[in-house]
Amino acid sequence: xDYYTKNMEKYDNSFKYQIALYFILMKEIQWAMPxxxxxxxxxxxxxxxxxxxxxxxxxxxxxxxxxxxxxxxxIDSAEKLTNKEWCDMFIGGCNISxxxxxxxxxxxxxxxxxxxx
Numbered sequence: 001x002d003y004y005t006k007n008m009e010k011y012d013n014s015f016k017y018q019i020a021l022y023f024i025l026m027k028e029i030q031w032a033m034p035x036x037x038x039x040x041x042x043x044x045x046x047x048x049x050x051x052x053x054x055x056x057x058x059x060x061x062x063x064x065x066x067x068x069x070x071x072x073x074x075i076d077s078a079e080k081l082t083n084k085e086w087c088d089m090f091i092g093g094c095n096i097s098x099x100x101x102x103x104x105x106x107x108x109x110x111x112x113x114x115x116x117x
Contacts, residue, residue, distance in 0.1 A: 005034075020052070024052075029056050033060070037053065078113060
């Protein structure tokens with residue numbers, strides 16, 4: 001972790017994304033978040049970076065009070081992603097879990113955007 005974070009400027013965005021994925025695989029999501037935040041602040045970032053950021057943000061809500069506004073981040077992401085990209089965050093492996101639908105706004109948005117899924 002120390003080596004990569006101290007030398008982050010040497011890497012291209014694709015490699016930084018791979019580092020973030022590795023940290024997530026090692027169950028160190030909090031290490032991946034600063035990398036993902038940097039990546040999504042770049043112009044014209046790939047939407048997969050943002051999807052992973054939102055998923056991690058939602059997961060961290062359960063263990064870190066700094067991420068308590070995760071539902072708002074999910075709602076905001078609906079405007080930044082295509083319908084398919086947004087809906088896919090709730091389907092399959094490594095998805096946003098069902099308790100997110102306890103928020104009526106998220107549930108209604110999902111029902112509106114993802115009917116065909």
